[in-house]
Amino acid sequence: MRLKADAPSKEVDTKISELLSNEQYFRICNECGERNPCGWMHSQLICQSWAERNHGVIY
Numbered sequence: 657m658r659l660k661a662d663a664p665s666k667e668v669d670t671k672i673s674e675l676l677s678n679e680q681y682f683r684i685c686n687e688c689g690e691r692n693p694c695g696w697m698h699s700q701l702i703c704q705s706w707a708e709r710n711h712g713v714i715y
């Protein structure tokens with residue numbers, strides 16, 4: 657019996673893209689346009705790395 661090696665990774669991919677498109681977990685930074693986990697957002701609008709680089713916020 658052969659295992660379908662590609663099946664699980666496809667499932668994972670789908671799960672990941674679901675997660676990535678879920679605004680509950682990820683937000684798109686208004687400044688750099690990158691998608692960040694909510695925990696990595698400085699505010700609703702900008703990510704921590706942007707805040708750090710451009711607003712003098714130290715994390």
Ligand SMILES: [Zn+2]
Nearest residue numbers: 685688703706
């Ligand atoms: Zn950003």
